[in-house]
Amino acid sequence: MSRDARSSTSSGSRSSSTFHFVAGLGSGTFGAVLLQPFDLLKTRVQQSGSRSIRSAVRDILKSPNALAAFWRGTVPSALRTGFGSAIYFTTLNTFRQQAAALTLTAQPNVHHRSSSALPKLSNTANLLSGAVARAFAGFVLMPLTVIKVRYESNLYSYRSIAGAARDIYKTGRLPGFFVGFGATAIRDAPYAGLYVVSYEQFKRRLGSLYGQDALASSSGGNSMKGSLSATINFGSGALAGATCSFISNPFDAVKTRIQLQPRDYRNMFQACRKMVAEEGVRSLYDGLALRVTRKAISSALAWTLYEELVRRAETTWGRKTSGHV
Numbered sequence: 001m002s003r004d005a006r007s008s009t010s011s012g013s014r015s016s017s018t019f020h021f022v023a024g025l026g027s028g029t030f031g032a033v034l035l036q037p038f039d040l041l042k043t044r045v046q047q048s049g050s051r052s053i054r055s056a057v058r059d060i061l062k063s064p065n066a067l068a069a070f071w072r073g074t075v076p077s078a079l080r081t082g083f084g085s086a087i088y089f090t091t092l093n094t095f096r097q098q099a100a101a102l103t104l105t106a107q108p109n110v111h112h113r114s115s116s117a118l119p120k121l122s123n124t125a126n127l128l129s130g131a132v133a134r135a136f137a138g139f140v141l142m143p144l145t146v147i148k149v150r151y152e153s154n155l156y157s158y159r160s161i162a163g164a165a166r167d168i169y170k171t172g173r174l175p176g177f178f179v180g181f182g183a184t185a186i187r188d189a190p191y192a193g194l195y196v197v198s199y200e201q202f203k204r205r206l207g208s209l210y211g212q213d214a215l216a217s218s219s220g221g222n223s224m225k226g227s228l229s230a231t232i233n234f235g236s237g238a239l240a241g242a243t244c245s246f247i248s249n250p251f252d253a254v255k256t257r258i259q260l261q262p263r264d265y266r267n268m269f270q271a272c273r274k275m276v277a278e279e280g281v282r283s284l285y286d287g288l289a290l291r292v293t294r295k296a297i298s299s300a301l302a303w304t305l306y307e308e309l310v311r312r313a314e315t316t317w318g319r320k321t322s323g324h325v
Contacts, residue, residue: 016093016314017090017093017094019309019310019313019314020089020090020093020306020310021086021087021089021090022086022309022313023089023305023306023309023310023313024085024086024087024088024089024090024306025082025083025085025086026082026305026309027085027301027302027303027304027305027306027309028081028082028083028084028085028086028302029078029081029082029085030301030302030305031081031085031297031298031301031302032074032077032078032080032081032082032298033071033074033077033078034301035294035297035298036070036071036073036074036077036078037070037071038290038291038293038294038297039073039077039152039294040060040070040071040072040073040152041053041056041057041060041287041290042287042290042291042294043149043152043153043256043260043287044056044059044060044152044153045286045287045290046252046253046256046257046286046287047153047155047256047257047260047261053289053290072151072152073148073151073152075161076144076147076148076151076161076164077148077151077152079144080141080144080145080147080148083141083144084137084138084140084141084144085137085302085306087136087137087140087141088133088134088136088137088192089306091132091133091136091137092129092130092133092196095128095129095132095133096121096125096126096129099121099125099129100120100121120200123197123200123201126193126196126197126200127193127194127196127197128193129193129196130192130193130194130195130196130197131189131190131192131193132189133192134188134189134191134192134193135185135188135189135192138181138184138185138188138189139181139185142177142178142181142184143165143168143177143178145180145184145259146168146176146177146178146179146180146259147161147164147165147168149256149259149260150164150168150259150260151164153260155260155261165177172262176262179258179259179262180255180256180258180259180262182267182268183251183254183255183258183268183271184251184255186251186268187248187251187252187255188248190247190248191244191245191247191248194243194244194247195240195241195244195299198239198240198243198244199236199237199240199303200236202235202236202239202240203232203233203236206232206235206236207232229307229308229311230304230308233300233303233304233307233308234300234301234303234304235300236303237296237299237300237301237302237303237304238296238297238299238300239296240299241292241295241296241297241298241299241300242292242295242296244295245288245291245292245295245296246288246292249284249285249287249288249291249292250272250284250285251268252287252291253275253283253284253285253286253287254268254271254272254275254284255268256287257271257275258271272284
């Protein structure tokens, strides 16, 4: 391969990573801001097994500015979700591209015949790549996750992200920013792995409803074809998000307790035993309806926007690159 060819390939690779990072950042931030009230209510319900959605809503409505109160914690939530999505999608794409190159049965260039802009892998490869990418992104963004959860709770009265960070460091030092990481990783890694598998399977099933010819042409320039692709991705994202949220909700409930009350709930196993003993198995499904609804909508929005942004960016980049050759 010539030096110019190697340079072009390297530039294309870097640009592709940039596309995935920016697309993930944009889709994650948009979803986080739009759906913050669901996250806020879920945290309020999960912080105590005796609270219901209705009582949480009434409590928020008592605030001087009720509308703004529903978006409390939006800044840390948007930062955490936006950059978390950017890191996750970039890492996931890197893993899947590598797996596609190493796996003989993978078809990395099949995206022009489906609704997806991503490589096609086996269920096992999708499961592992999704789990590892989510665990990595979760670790990097863990300090913002802790701040976000405490912002949303009414157990703390933080006025700024800097003030929250100072209080967490004062009471728990550096480990204080990573409380609940075990429960978070156990929740997020399997969730993300199952999500990628479910998402691809739902896309395949929904795509078959339209017929192979319609699906094969869905990546074309025609707006109707693009709308078909977006519809398949949106529906698949919502179904996969709802399914995986139901499965992983107990870990989310335990994680919230640990991050809000680390002195009472010291680790995942002790917290789970304490919750079940004192409040019953039902406590592990606190906030289920809110989480399933929020995850279904956010997953559908995030993955649809992400795939469409990547597809459009790579199409534009490809045209510019071919024009300079």
